[in-house]
Amino acid sequence: MHEFRVQVGPAAFRIGSQWKRPLDQLAELYRDYPVPTVPDYSVRLESVSLLRRFIRPSVAIHGDYMLPDAAPLPLAQGLLAAEMAMNLQMALGWRRHLLLHASAVEKDGRALIMTGQSGSGKSTLAAMLGHRGWRFMGDEFVLIDLDKGDAVPFPRLISLKNEAIGAMMATALDGRFGPLMEATPKGDIRHLVPPADAIAAMAQPARPALLLFPSFGFEATVREVAPSEVFMRLTQASTNYVALGEKGFSTLTRFVQTVPARAIDYRDGIEAEALVNQLWAECA
Amino acid sequence: MSYDGMLLVDALRDPAGTARLDPAGWTALLTIARVEQLLGTLARRLTGLSVPDAVADILAEARVNAEYQRRSALWEADCARRALADYSGKVVLMKGTAYVAAGLKAGEGRHIGDLDIMVAQADLPQVEAALLKAGWEWVKEDAYDDAYYRDHMHELPPLIHKERDRMIDVHHTILPLTARPRPDAAAMLAEATALTNGLYVLNPADMLIHSAAHLFADGELDGGLRNLWDLHCLMTEYGDDAFWPALAKRAAHHQLLAPVERAVRLTHQLYGTEVPQGWRRWHRQDKHYVRRLTARDHWGRGTHKFTRLLFYVRSHWLRMPPMMLARHLWTKWRKSA
Numbered sequence: 261m262h263e264f265r266v267q268v269g270p271a272a273f274r275i276g277s278q279w280k281r282p283l284d285q286l287a288e289l290y291r292d293y294p295v296p297t298v299p300d301y302s303v304r305l306e307s308v309s310l311l312r313r314f315i316r317p318s319v320a321i322h323g324d325y326m327l328p329d330a331a332p333l334p335l336a337q338g339l340l341a342a343e344m345a346m347n348l349q350m351a352l353g354w355r356r357h358l359l360l361h362a363s364a365v366e367k368d369g370r371a372l373i374m375t376g377q378s379g380s381g382k383s384t385l386a387a388m389l390g391h392r393g394w395r396f397m398g399d400e401f402v403l404i405d406l407d408k409g410d411a412v413p414f415p416r417l418i419s420l421k422n423e424a425i426g427a428m429m430a431t432a433l434d435g436r437f438g439p440l441m442e443a444t445p446k447g448d449i450r451h452l453v454p455p456a457d458a459i460a461a462m463a464q465p466a467r468p469a470l471l472l473f474p475s476f477g478f479e480a481t482v483r484e485v486a487p488s489e490v491f492m493r494l495t496q497a498s499t500n501y502v503a504l505g506e507k508g509f510s511t512l513t514r515f516v517q518t519v520p521a522r523a524i525d526y527r528d529g530i531e532a533e534a535l536v537n538q539l540w541a542e543c544a
Numbered sequence: 545m546s547y548d549g550m551l552l553v554d555a556l557r558d559p560a561g562t563a564r565l566d567p568a569g570w571t572a573l574l575t576i577a578r579v580e581q582l583l584g585t586l587a588r589r590l591t592g593l594s595v596p597d598a599v600a601d602i603l604a605e606a607r608v609n610a611e612y613q614r615r616s617a618l619w620e621a622d623c624a625r626r627a628l629a630d631y632s633g634k635v636v637l638m639k640g641t642a643y644v645a646a647g648l649k650a651g652e653g654r655h656i657g658d659l660d661i662m663v664a665q666a667d668l669p670q671v672e673a674a675l676l677k678a679g680w681e682w683v684k685e686d687a688y689d690d691a692y693y694r695d696h697m698h699e700l701p702p703l704i705h706k707e708r709d710r711m712i713d714v715h716h717t718i719l720p721l722t723a724r725p726r727p728d729a730a731a732m733l734a735e736a737t738a739l740t741n742g743l744y745v746l747n748p749a750d751m752l753i754h755s756a757a758h759l760f761a762d763g764e765l766d767g768g769l770r771n772l773w774d775l776h777c778l779m780t781e782y783g784d785d786a787f788w789p790a791l792a793k794r795a796a797h798h799q800l801l802a803p804v805e806r807a808v809r810l811t812h813q814l815y816g817t818e819v820p821q822g823w824r825r826w827h828r829q830d831k832h833y834v835r836r837l838t839a840r841d842h843w844g845r846g847t848h849k850f851t852r853l854l855f856y857v858r859s860h861w862l863r864m865p866p867m868m869l870a871r872h873l874w875t876k877w878r879k880s881a
Contacts, residue, residue, distance in 0.1 A: 261843065272598065274571065276843055297567040298598040300605075302575050304843060324578050324844070355608040356601065503612040 261304070265295050269414040269462050270356065270403065272296030273346050277305040278313060282338030289339075289417055289438050289451060292459050301325070301353060303345035308332050321345045325352035337441050340449055343417060350401055350414070351499040357403035357412055358504060358511045361497045364402045364411055365394035370469035370544060371411040372536065373402055373519075375497045381476035381532070384424040387452065388529050389536065391432050396458040397466065406507045409514050410465035415458045417451040425450045427529065469544035471521040472536070478525035480535060490521045520544070547572040548847065549769060549838030552580060553814050556773060559589045570599050572842035579844035580769045584610030584653035610653040617641045617656040620710050624661060625743055627678035631671060634744045636662040636736045638715065638754065642745040643774070646737075650777035655770065658702070658711040662746075664733055665716035672700060672714065680705050680712060688875060696722045718754045719762060720863050725799035727757070732798075748782040749794040756807035757800050760833075764852075764859035768837045769814075775807050776815040788820050810834065 261276040264283040273296075277283050282305060303323035307313035317335035323345050330348075333341045350359065362375035363386035372394070374382040383399040390396025397413035405412055417438065420428050425448060428435065438451035453459075473485060473493070485493075494512055495501050501508045520543040526532040551573050555562050565573065577583040587606040595603065621641050628635050636642075638660035643651030663671050680703040684690060693701040698721060700714040717729035732754075736744040746754060752775065759771040795804040810833055811817045812824055836855050839848040846852060860869055 296598065298570050298574070298596060298602070300598075300602055302571075302843060304845075324575070353605070355605045355612075503609065505612060505615060 264290075265299060266290045267294040267296045268346075268416045269398070270412060271301070271350060271354065271414065272299040273349070274299035274302045275305070275342050275345070276302065277338070277342070278307055279305070279317065279319075279335060279338060281335070282319075282342055285339045285438060286342055289436065289453055292453075292456070293462075301346075301349035303342065303349060305338055305341055305345070321348070323349060325349050331445065333444070337444050337449075339438060339451065340441055340444055340446075343419065343451070346416065347400060354403070355500055355503060357405055358508055358515075359498055359500045360402045360404060360494060361400070361499065362402040363399045364397035364413070364466075365389045366397055366411075366413075366466040367394050367540075369466055371397060371402075371466035372470050372472065372540065372544070373411060373468055374472045374474055375494070376473050376475065379476065380474050381526075382474055383419065383421075384427065385474060385529075385532055385536075387418045387420065387424070387428055388431055389533070390418075390455055390458060391428075391435075392533065395461060395466075396454045404468070404511055404515060405465060406504070406511050408465075409468065409511065409518070411468050412465045413458070413462050415454045415462050418454055420450050420452055422447045428452055431529075468515060468519045470540060471519050472539070473521070473523040474532065475523065475525045477527065479527065480531050481525045482535060482539065483523040485521045485523050487516050487521075491516045547576070547842045549576060549580070549840045552576045552582060552586070552769060552840075553838065555586060556582070556589055557814070557816050559593055562590065562593070562595065567596070568842070570596065574599070574602055575842065575844040576840045579840065581655035581767060582770050582773060584613070584655055585770070585773060586653075588653035607653070610655070613654070613656045614644050614651070616710070617644055617659065620659045620708070620712075621645060621743060622741070623678075623705070623708070624659060624675070624712060625741060627680075628671060628674050631663075631667070631674060633664050633667050634733055634736055635742075636733065636744040636746060637739075638662055638746065639758075639774075642751065643777075645739055645741075645743065646745045648777065649781050650774045652777075654774075658713055660713045660715060662715040662717075662729070662733065665729065668700060668714070668716055675703055675712065675714070679707060683711070686879075688879070692872070696720060718757050722868060723761065723863055725757070725761060727753075727798040727800060748778070748787070749791045750798075752778045752782070752791065752807075753795050753798055753800050753804055756795075756804045757798075760803035760806050761800065761862060762859070764856045765833070765836050772807070772811055772814060772837065776811045776817045779808070779811060779817050779819060783818065788823065806830070806833070810837070 262280050262283050264275045264286050266273055301324045305319045306322055308318045308320045312318045318332045319335055319338050319341045320332045321330050321341050325348055362373050363382040364371050364373045365386050376382050386399045398415050399418050401414045403412040403414055436453040441449045522539055524535045555573055577586045583606040587603040621637055637645050640654050640656035641659055683702045683704050690701050698715055698717045698719055702711050702713055704711050718727050732750045735747050737747050738744055755774050795801040808819050808823045812819045836851050839846055841847050
């Protein structure tokens with residue numbers, strides 16, 4: 261079994277693989293990240309059978325935390341399998357912060373957090389802002405400190421899907437991209453290494469200052485969101501709110517009471533950036 | 545250095561010995577503990593000892609998780625208690641939920657999955673109806689599986705609660721009806737111990753006998769190290785001079801003396817449990833059980849494939865007579881083909 265280790269924000273991973281290629285790709289893309297000694301979680305990329313290790317190789321995702329019905333991926337998508345496996349450990353295992361399924365960027369020590377369904381554009385928005393004057397903190401999970409309420413970065417590789425790939429290749433001209441993986445279960449996928457400042461500052465938290473619920477594809481508008489609705493939507497965006505018990509409740513309550521929230525609709529990146537700047541000036 | 549499940553056994557038996565571990569040893573230990581569902585238990589055992597910072601963070605996380613499981617298990621038991629408020633018979637909590645509800649050492653840090661309860665066989669229709677009314681529903685819609693459970697198993701087909709997404713197993717005895725030993729379920733219910741909330745747990749001897757039967761007379765020893773740790777805790781907590789002869793008598797009454805004796809020998813052998821001299825005689829097959837119980841590598845993967853296969857075959861052999869096994873496997877095979 262080949263092995264690769266990486267530290268992303270506060271979480272440390274060990275990835276084992278029966279094939280060397282996905283780990284070479286990870287090592288290249290994560291080359292500027294720290295290497296941990298004792299990992300928090302182990303994941304394994306293993307063949308579904310001995311035969312399928314060599315003929316039309318098929319990667320099954322195993323690890324400390326597993327989904328029983330996770331479909332295997334072709335070896336060409338091994339990098340995606342590793343990323344999905346690492347995300348799964350966080351979603352099912354992490355108990356050290358309140359985990360929100362959200363993206364975040366930082367400016368002047370304060371964080372802008374964006375959450376929403378898949379396809380809302382939160383990931384692409386964070387990637388774009390991270391290349392336009394903000395510090396990128398993460399495009400998948402934001403970790404809220406259980407004592408101080410700070411947002412802790414989790415700047416893993418940025419996972420770009422479909423149209424976002426071309427958009428970011430035009431924005432991040434000197435960006436380092438992973439291989440293009442076509443027709444995955446999630447469409448076309450290409451990973452982008454976060455900007456150097458995001459990796460260098462991955463241990464630096466920021467105070468949450470604004471929460472946005474973006475929706476892509478509608479005419480530009482801004483709506484207020486009632487605290488009760490924010491609370492309910494964030495319980496659904498958190499995979500460990502219930503497991504954290506009273507700490508989860510007090511952390512989320514404080515977050516909702518102190519962080520202003522807005523829903524925004526937008527049709528393209530320029531429109532979104534203008535809305536973000538306007539709201540950042542007004543609320544944050 | 546190559547690691548296996550003995551690394552975890554040693555750490556549970558002698559927590560201070562972990563001071564000798566290097567990062568690779570810690571990595572293997574934590575991975576194996578997690579896959580054996582003993583990380584919370586290990587975290588409890590290592591409380592107060594000096595460990596590397598990264599390890600301390602992982603153990604703290606495991607303690608949070610164990611507390612969550614304890615809380616949800618007790619909540620789930622209370623939901624069942626309320627659903628069965630109109631039922632006049634005894635509702636006996638079993639396994640992990642029983643250990644935490646009764647405040648036993650075996651419950652400390654323990655991983656708890658489904659809720660297991662036992663009621664009198666004659667009352668199953670009433671209990672089933674009350675649970676369905678309170679929001680539980682069938683997991684398996686398959687007619688063969690449903691009929692198989694009802695005709696041959698020691699429990700109803702599993703039910704899952706539609707809102708809380710939690711499973712309940714309703715037992716009426718402790719082994720499948722097709723297994724050779726016929727435990728006296730009525731005696732177990734009659735002598736169950738009452739908790740303050742109106743629910744019951746098995747009395748100490750029956751609790752230990754159930755755990756041993758589950759490990760050595762039913763399954764294929766998956767998760768066996770955790771099961772054996774439960775047994776270690778029960779023996780340590782209950783094992784005074786009067787307990788052991790009473791245990792032997794009770795086990796014989798339930799036709800389960802052999803698995804109980806094996807449980808005592810292996811617990812003593814692996815976890816160093818204090819047991820009377822007469823219970824320690826080593827059986828020539830015990831080494832195969834140790835090999836199966838500790839068959840893990842430093843990635844947490846199962847090793848010793850052939851030993852595993854033998855115990856898998858054995859588990860089915862114990863569960864049902866040969867002709868019935870053949871019919872069962874044939875039906876299962878035709879359905880999957």
